[in-house]
Amino acid sequence: MSKLKLAVYWTAACGGCDVAILDINERILQVDEAAEIVFWPLAADPKYDDVKNMPDDAIDVCLLHGAIRNSENEEMARVLRQKSKVMIAFGSCSAFGGIPGLANFFDKKEIFERVYRESESTAGKAGVYPSPAVIVPEGELTIPEFYDTVLTLDQVVEVDYYVPGCPPAVDTIWTALEAIITGELPLRGTVIAGVKTLCDECSRKKEEKKITEIKRPMEVEIDPERCLLEQGIVCCGPATRGGCGARCTSANMPCRGCYGPTDHSIDQGAKLVSAIASIIDSKDPEEIKKITHLLSDPAGTFYRFSLPGSMLRRKRKEDVS
Amino acid sequence: MADKKFEPLIVGILCNWCSYAGADLAGTSRFKYPENIKIIRVMCSGRVDPLFVIKAFKEGADGVLVSGCHPGDCHYIDGNIKAMRRETLLSKLLEDLGIEKERFKLTWVSASEGEKFVEIVEEMTNTLRELGPLNLEGGEKIV
Ligand code: SF4
Ligand code: SF4
Ligand code: SF4
Ligand code: FES
Numbered sequence: 203m204s205k206l207k208l209a210v211y212w213t214a215a216c217g218g219c220d221v222a223i224l225d226i227n228e229r230i231l232q233v234d235e236a237a238e239i240v241f242w243p244l245a246a247d248p249k250y251d252d253v254k255n256m257p258d259d260a261i262d263v264c265l266l267h268g269a270i271r272n273s274e275n276e277e278m279a280r281v282l283r284q285k286s287k288v289m290i291a292f293g294s295c296s297a298f299g300g301i302p303g304l305a306n307f308f309d310k311k312e313i314f315e316r317v318y319r320e321s322e323s324t325a326g327k328a329g330v331y332p333s334p335a336v337i338v339p340e341g342e343l344t345i346p347e348f349y350d351t352v353l354t355l356d357q358v359v360e361v362d363y364y365v366p367g368c369p370p371a372v373d374t375i376w377t378a379l380e381a382i383i384t385g386e387l388p389l390r391g392t393v394i395a396g397v398k399t400l401c402d403e404c405s406r407k408k409e410e411k412k413i414t415e416i417k418r419p420m421e422v423e424i425d426p427e428r429c430l431l432e433q434g435i436v437c438c439g440p441a442t443r444g445g446c447g448a449r450c451t452s453a454n455m456p457c458r459g460c461y462g463p464t465d466h467s468i469d470q471g472a473k474l475v476s477a478i479a480s481i482i483d484s485k486d487p488e489e490i491k492k493i494t495h496l497l498s499d500p501a502g503t504f505y506r507f508s509l510p511g512s513m514l515r516r517k518r519k520e521d522v523s
Numbered sequence: 524m525a526d527k528k529f530e531p532l533i534v535g536i537l538c539n540w541c542s543y544a545g546a547d548l549a550g551t552s553r554f555k556y557p558e559n560i561k562i563i564r565v566m567c568s569g570r571v572d573p574l575f576v577i578k579a580f581k582e583g584a585d586g587v588l589v590s591g592c593h594p595g596d597c598h599y600i601d602g603n604i605k606a607m608r609r610e611t612l613l614s615k616l617l618e619d620l621g622i623e624k625e626r627f628k629l630t631w632v633s634a635s636e637g638e639k640f641v642e643i644v645e646e647m648t649n650t651l652r653e654l655g656p657l658n659l660e661g662g663e664k665i666v
Contacts, residue, residue: 307619471616472574479608485594487607494611501619513577518621518659 206237206383209253209261210244210292211282213275214302214352215268219293220244222369223265226376236383237262253281261286263382265365267293269302269510270353274346283359288387290378291355294368297393298462299510301368303352304502306509306516310350350519354511364393368460368507371446395445399464403444404451406430412483416496419455430456431481436503441473460507469513471504531585531651533560533644536575538568538602541592541633548637556641557648560588567591568629569602573613576627580617585657586626586647590640593631603631625650626657 212220220242224230240261241248264286270276283289294300305313318324318331335344355361365378378394381387388394396403406429417434424430430437430451438459439451450457459470467473478497484490497503505512537543543564549556565571568591579587589610591603610629618624628647632640 469574469577472572472577475573475609475612475616479612480605482608484608485601485604487611490608491611494608494615497612497615499619500612500616504616513574513581514620514659517619518657520621 207240207260207262208233208237208382209241209264209282209286210239211241211264211266211268211278212243213266213268213279213296213355214271215293215295216301217244218369219267219295222293222367222372222375225372226379229376229379233379233383250278250281253278253285256285258284259287263288263290265290265292266355267291267296267369268355269295269299270349270355270358271302271305272346272348276353276358279355279358288362288382289355289359290363290365291361292365292378293370294366294460294462294507296355297364297366297511298508299352299354300460300507303354303508303510304506305352307502308517309519310348314348351516352510357510362390363387364395366393366395366443366461367446370395371449373447374445393443393462393465395443395461397464398444399467400439400442400444400446400448400451400457400461401429404429404439404448404457406451408432411481413481414483414493416478416493424454426454431477436474436478436497438470438474438504438506440477441467441470441504458506459504462508462511470508471501471512474504475500529652529656531559531648531654531656532583533586533588533647533651534579534584535560535562535588535590535644536565536568536571536579537562537589537632538570538591538597539564539566540598541596541631542568542590542640544634545590545632545636545640548634549640550637552637554637554641556644559648559651560644567597567599567602568606569597569599569604571606571609573609573616576613577617580622580626580657580659583657583659585654586628586651588628588630588643588647590630590632590643593633596633622657623654625654 241253264282291297295302334347335342367374374395407427408429411432413434415434419435435456437456439457442457442459443461443464446461463470482493568589571589576587591606597603614624614627617627630643
């Protein structure tokens with residue numbers, strides 16, 4: 203039997219997903235037995251042309267991690283889509299925007315100003331800024347175009363499967379790899395992780411959910427047994443897909459939502475508004491306001507990993523009229 | 524920028540027992556109110572998932588009005604209190620996303636307050652006329 207041809211590629215990513223794949227440890231040998239990795243910038247030193255010169259569908263499965271935020275990301279996503287029979291959005295960045303997606307609270311201009319003009323550590327010569335193209339004695343040099351809005355992979359190309367997580371847990375990765383190796387892939391479009399919410403697999407004791415305060419994890423002594431939300435600590439479990447094995451809540455930290463929404467919760471922000479509002483123990487509008495305002499950044503907290511993939515995708519742009 | 528000719532679109536999500544009846548009364552009493560509001564009837568304001576509101580904005584609403592029975596009058600005891608708890612947090616979330624708080628309103632209108640309903644709709648329409656269109660361009664890349 204000929205070996206499966208695998209590709210692994212990163213776009214707007216941190217590299218953690220690459221490392222996570224290596225974290226399957228000795229099981230990587232099983233992968234090696236069944237598959238040949240034909241393209242993986244982290245592990246080998248391939249050139250873009252190596253992929254561009256492949257015939258269409260030459261790759262069996264492509265694991266692409268990272269969001270799409272510039273023209274190079276988009277171009278490579280399109281090339282790899284064309285060359286791959288199965289495209290997997292791997293990791294939260296690729297599946298719903300992830301941490302780079304938080305840039306959607308700003309736009310290109312604001313980010314540029316902050317990074318190249320305002321930041322305390324900027325020490326470049328005033329007036330010298332990167333531009334998409336520059337003429338030097340040797341000719342014209344270009345860099346990719348930076349987009350105003352960070353996109354998820356499936357907003358650019360068709361995606362066959364999703365493997366969520368920042369990074370995906372080893373067990374989640376293995377479930378996906380095993381399915382690929384054995385050819386027993388689930389229904390197209392499946393998110394390869396849990397079906398229910400994280401609360402469902404979290405072993406903390408859930409009693410009566412009622413809070414009169416919202417606290418940050420470092421402000422309190424956290425009870426290791428009780429549901430964090432009941433202790434007034436914002437936990438994204440009710441709006442987040444299970445499958446990670448409750449990595450954070452079992453380490454006494456709230457879930458920050460990296461597995462993204464479930465098929466039912468759709469939009470993590472909307473779902474968490476309901477979940478948190480429902481446990482506020484007050485009928486008095488003023489008191490409700492007071493409790494609510496203890497949560498300083500609801501959008502950034504609830505959409506930490508999923509803003510580009512959420513219902514509204516980004517902060518509204520001011521300059522459109 | 525306020526555009527003179529701009530007519531806002533308001534999605535009104537009203538509870539069956541009080542506010543919808545109030546709006547109905549406004550109609551049968553032949554009170555005039557701006558046709559800017561498109562009304563959706565739900566059984567209780569407590570049924571209004573924040574997702575409905577976000578989706579309305581996504582689909583082109585310039586404002587969303589949720590209205591239920593006065594506190595104490597909800598036919599399901601405390602659905603409107605639930606709505607009230609969500610409203611504060613949702614307002615804040617929407618503001619973080621660039622949707623001004625004037626665009627999302629929660630009010631109490633009873634079955635006998637047809638006139639109050641008209642006032643609320645008129646006021647919200649005027650506010651939104653000033654504020655201008657929402658013009659969400661979600662996810663469109665501009666390079
Ligand atoms: S999902 Fe997390 S670990 Fe993976 S590339 Fe994105 S930021 Fe890094
Ligand atoms: S809210 Fe958090 S701590 Fe509570 S059960 Fe859900 S995941 Fe566990
Ligand atoms: S507990 Fe939440 S944030 Fe932590 S790994 Fe699991 S899904 Fe991600
Ligand atoms: S029935 Fe009117 S608000 Fe609940």
